[in-house]
Amino acid sequence: MHSSTNNLLNIKNELNNINSKINIIAVSKNFNIEKIMPLIEFGHMHYGENKVQEAVDKWTALKQKDKRLKLHMIGKLQTNKVKFAIPLFDYIHSLDNLKLAEKIFLEQKKINKSLKIFIQVNIGKEDQKSGLDIKNVEEFYRICLKSFNLNIVGLMCIPPITGNMRDYFNKMLELKNLVGLKELSMGMSNDYLEAANCGASFLRIGSKIFGERN
Ligand SMILES: *Cc1c(COP(=O)(O)O)cnc(C)c1O
Numbered sequence: 001m002h003s004s005t006n007n008l009l010n011i012k013n014e015l016n017n018i019n020s021k022i023n024i025i026a027v028s029k030n031f032n033i034e035k036i037m038p039l040i041e042f043g044h045m046h047y048g049e050n051k052v053q054e055a056v057d058k059w060t061a062l063k064q065k066d067k068r069l070k071l072h073m074i075g076k077l078q079t080n081k082v083k084f085a086i087p088l089f090d091y092i093h094s095l096d097n098l099k100l101a102e103k104i105f106l107e108q109k110k111i112n113k114s115l116k117i118f119i120q121v122n123i124g125k126e127d128q129k130s131g132l133d134i135k136n137v138e139e140f141y142r143i144c145l146k147s148f149n150l151n152i153v154g155l156m157c158i159p160p161i162t163g164n165m166r167d168y169f170n171k172m173l174e175l176k177n178l179v180g181l182k183e184l185s186m187g188m189s190n191d192y193l194e195a196a197n198c199g200a201s202f203l204r205i206g207s208k209i210f211g212e213r214n
Contacts, residue, residue, distance in 0.1 A: 003211070004039050005042045018193070018196045018197055023201060023202045024044075025203065026039055027188075027205060029054065036058075072204075074185075077100060079099055079103045082104055082107050083110075091116045092104065096120045096122075117144075119140060119152060120157065120158075121133075121134060123171060123172055153183045154176060154183025155172060155176050155179070155184055158188075165194045165195070169198035182201070184201050184202070185201075185204065186200045186203075187205075188203075188206070
């Protein structure tokens, strides 16, 4: 068995006691097709990328061959890249401003496609991080529905590296329930167990599956 497949199975095993229905996004950014292929052949369907151009290059042909593959945009999305992102991706995890919401709306309309979208929350109030402040999430969500008819499925966060992860994840769960959304995208290689324990429904795991990135 290939090491990435082995790693994925180990993670699934750990998660079985917590939530066996949790979705694992294998974050394949910076890894080439050869490295990803064994996991696709094993039958894993959810992959995450953080750059539109890299994703287009790597995934366009693969997705045409296998329609079951689901691609997640987990990185910052520039408005000028949205027209390339919409045809390729199935999910966007990084919506955090109205200009982007409008652009997604317009590009989706052009090709009659509706992606599943997460609103990114800056849960640790960090200056350098993207995402909305907690207090603005509910109103932003309403506008996305009313003005742009977006299919918002949940909330996403990248918590600070230091501090108590559980506090951040619990805050996310509370906020998700308050707003009335279904999904929570949180938890990476270093904290996916905590995230799963706090109600995450989509984990974004890279290095723990594929190994260290260059
Ligand atoms: C790279 C990345 C991940 C995966 O990180 P690992 O620590 O390798 O699991 C998850 N989420 C986002 C937004 C990322 O950019």
